[in-house]
Amino acid sequence: MQNTNSISLYLVIAFAPLVTAIMAGFWGTGFLGRSVNRRASHYLTIAGVFISFVCSVAVLFQVLGGQGYDGTVYTWTLIGHTPLEIGFLIDPLSALMMVVVTSVSLMVHIYTIGYMADDPGYQRFFSYISLFTFSMLMLVMSNNMLQLFFGWEAVGLVSYLLIGFWYTRPTAIFANLKAFLINRVGDFGFVLGIGLLFAYTGSMHYGEVFQGAQKLAGANFPGTDWHLLTVAAISLFVGAMGKSAQVPLHAWLPDSMEGPTPISALIHAATMVTAGIFMVARFSPVFEHSDTALSFVIVIGAIGALFLGILGIIQNDIKRVIAYSTLSQLGYMTVALGASAYSAAIFHLMTHAFFKALLFLGAGSVIIGMHHDQDIRNMGGLRKYMPITWITFLVGTLALVGTPFFAGFYSKEHIIEAAAAADVWGAGFAHYATLIGVFVTSLYSFRVYFLVFHGKERFDTSGHGHDAHGAHAGHDDHAAHDAHDAQGGHDDHHHGGVPHESPWVVTLPLILLAIPSVVAGALFIDPLLFGGYFKKSIMVLAEHPAMAEIAGEWHGWLAYALHAFITLPFWLTVAGLAVAWYCYLVNPSAATAIRKRLSCVYTVLENKYYDDWFNEQVLARGARWLGRGLWQGGDRGIIDGLINGSARLVGWFSGVTRYIQSGFIYHYAFAMIIGIMAFLTFFVLTVH
Numbered sequence: 001m002q003n004t005n006s007i008s009l010y011l012v013i014a015f016a017p018l019v020t021a022i023m024a025g026f027w028g029t030g031f032l033g034r035s036v037n038r039r040a041s042h043y044l045t046i047a048g049v050f051i052s053f054v055c056s057v058a059v060l061f062q063v064l065g066g067q068g069y070d071g072t073v074y075t076w077t078l079i080g081h082t083p084l085e086i087g088f089l090i091d092p093l094s095a096l097m098m099v100v101v102t103s104v105s106l107m108v109h110i111y112t113i114g115y116m117a118d119d120p121g122y123q124r125f126f127s128y129i130s131l132f133t134f135s136m137l138m139l140v141m142s143n144n145m146l147q148l149f150f151g152w153e154a155v156g157l158v159s160y161l162l163i164g165f166w167y168t169r170p171t172a173i174f175a176n177l178k179a180f181l182i183n184r185v186g187d188f189g190f191v192l193g194i195g196l197l198f199a200y201t202g203s204m205h206y207g208e209v210f211q212g213a214q215k216l217a218g219a220n221f222p223g224t225d226w227h228l229l230t231v232a233a234i235s236l237f238v239g240a241m242g243k244s245a246q247v248p249l250h251a252w253l254p255d256s257m258e259g260p261t262p263i264s265a266l267i268h269a270a271t272m273v274t275a276g277i278f279m280v281a282r283f284s285p286v287f288e289h290s291d292t293a294l295s296f297v298i299v300i301g302a303i304g305a306l307f308l309g310i311l312g313i314i315q316n317d318i319k320r321v322i323a324y325s326t327l328s329q330l331g332y333m334t335v336a337l338g339a340s341a342y343s344a345a346i347f348h349l350m351t352h353a354f355f356k357a358l359l360f361l362g363a364g365s366v367i368i369g370m371h372h373d374q375d376i377r378n379m380g381g382l383r384k385y386m387p388i389t390w391i392t393f394l395v396g397t398l399a400l401v402g403t404p405f406f407a408g409f410y411s412k413e414h415i416i417e418a419a420a421a422a423d424v425w426g427a428g429f430a431h432y433a434t435l436i437g438v439f440v441t442s443l444y445s446f447r448v449y450f451l452v453f454h455g456k457e458r459f460d461t462s463g464h465g466h467d468a469h470g471a472h473a474g475h476d477d478h479a480a481h482d483a484h485d486a487q488g489g490h491d492d493h494h495h496g497g498v499p500h501e502s503p504w505v506v507t508l509p510l511i512l513l514a515i516p517s518v519v520a521g522a523l524f525i526d527p528l529l530f531g532g533y534f535k536k537s538i539m540v541l542a543e544h545p546a547m548a549e550i551a552g553e554w555h556g557w558l559a560y561a562l563h564a565f566i567t568l569p570f571w572l573t574v575a576g577l578a579v580a581w582y583c584y585l586v587n588p589s590a591a592t593a594i595r596k597r598l599s600c601v602y603t604v605l606e607n608k609y610y611d612d613w614f615n616e617q618v619l620a621r622g623a624r625w626l627g628r629g630l631w632q633g634g635d636r637g638i639i640d641g642l643i644n645g646s647a648r649l650v651g652w653f654s655g656v657t658r659y660i661q662s663g664f665i666y667h668y669a670f671a672m673i674i675g676i677m678a679f680l681t682f683f684v685l686t687v688h
Contacts, residue, residue: 186242298338
């Protein structure tokens with residue numbers, strides 16, 4: 001237990017972004033006046049996140065020194081004898097997540113100054129991203145399931161606001177509604193999982209729940225032969241499937257690119273989509289007692305790692321390619337969770353946060369330089385116009401594909417090895433899926449890199465805004481100028497013109513994110529995977545030996561990287577690079593020919609495996625049919641017909657009987673005589 005000063009430090013970390021979000025939101029948007037102008041809004045919110053970041057780093061060093069905290073800050077209410085509390089759990093897992101969240105958020109805040117400079121919703125945007133940071137911190141710092149659920153729903157709400165930030169555009173509204181509804185499906189399972197654990201352990205506190213889980217390891221779900229913890233773990237993972245965009249609850253994430261690019265980096269690279277990964281790792285004492293749940297997790301992750309990555313090959317929007325890459329990498333993390341390699345999953349979460357945020361922000365820089373055109377078919381040769389963006393984007397690409405010595409290499413390779421060593425059903429499929437996924441990742445990553453920064457210049461310099469295909473060039477999520485125009489403003493950005501490097505507030509975060517994208521893997525792999533860093537946060541049973549087997553063959557980061565040059569994943573990466581180089585630089589007609597020969601496959605991929613069609617035509621129509629049935633049969637038939645009909649019957653009966661109540665005594669005497677005669681007649685007939 002730590003002292004009061006430490007509790008104050010945790011409160012500052014969590015609430016500094018909230019306070020500045022309130023200031024920028026209430027006093028910068030006209031809600032309570034406009035005393036906070038554009039410059040003040042970004043100074044305030046950046047200061048709040050910077051304070052959280054510095055304090056988070058201090059807490060990480062405290063944790064490395066053996067300190068920790070698990071206590072209640074505030075008791076909200078009581079249900080019987082069960083308290084519902086707000087509290088913090090500061091351990092190695094939460095401390096690492098706090099640093100990741102605040103560091104990436106800080107880079108995004110700085111980047112936003114340049115990216116959203118012309119947007120009329122400038123203060124509102126800064127308020128939203130600071131509020132999102134607060135929500136994510138509350139999620140990762142929680143010590144109980146109630147606060148976890150609060151943070152879980154809060155990040156969902158703020159992501160809804162950010163995806164639909166340009167609310168005048170129907171596509172943005174459709175995208176945020178889609179994200180909200182799909183996440184509600186996952187959250188239904190999440191609530192069931194929390195409810196089951198609460199019902200059988202009698203507590204919301206992590207420590208008590210995890211102790212109770214050990215006692216419930218052999219218990220069955222009432223009325224079935226299903227293991228109780230299997231049902232609870234799968235229910236919890238359904239929540240993770242929604243939040244972390246796993247098959248089949250993944251369709252919202254590519255459409256969420258309708259939001260501004262900074263939130264693509266903040267939400268879809270480092271924070272919101274990794275909340276499900278963090279949650280499963282936190283609940284490892286529950287998942288470890290169910291091989292069935294782990295098998296379910298590893299198979300779902302493998303499907304996403306391979307098949308969602310394939311969709312990135314055919315995308316032409318630079319941000320959508322990176323979005324499908326995020327889906328694939330989340331699949332890799334999920335495979336690690338299913339293999340009981342929780343530490344490898346969190347390690348990849350950390351490295352992925354840096355290089356994927358770098359790629360998203362790099363894509364945004366390209367879009368700025370291309371005057372808000374984000375179709376990669378309209379680019380080419382940008383490296384001489386945008387040298388800083390080019391080199392940092394290349395660093396992010398090399399980290400993503402798993403190039404030896406780069407951050408992504410160390411984390412991704414260990415996930416592939418963990419899948420091979422895992423002792424659960426589906427591990428074999430997961431191993432081959434992650435291997436093939438290495439080639440796929442390399443192919444779509446270098447396809448974007450070559451089409452954007454190398455080869456023939458295909459952009460329009462006339463300023464007329466037509467691409468090489470005769471169509472209007474795309475916009476960055478209907479970027480700032482579109483939003484401005486839609487709200488009566490204007491700016492000087494138009495499609496077309498010579499590309500240009502982005503301002504320093506955009507390129508500085510790229511440089512700062514490129515550094516950990518290179519060195520984070522080599523620096524942190526020893527303590528995170530093999531130094532026992534997570535031993536107080538994550539539980540792994542002896543029956544799941546994947547990480548123990550890998551540890552037995554570990555000889556240091558340098559030897560591991562040098563050995564990689566003779567391994568299959570490295571040559572699959574080289575193969576993907578070679579195919580992309582040939583098809584998109586040397587002989588572009590080859591890609592067209594392949595597409596024509598595989599037109600049926602291309603059609604399936606273009607329709608995203610018909611997932612959206614199934615959601616809209618089957619599930620949505622089914623829900624509409626069910627709603628209409630409940631309306632016609634339930635509302636009109638039962639409520640209007642039976643219940644309201646009985647009310648009308650009572651009304652009719654009372655209308656008749658009121659004539660009997662005349663107020664004359666002889667009328668009542670006559671009625672009494674008639675009643676007695678009827679009673680006697682009935683009695684006589686009954687006796688005989």
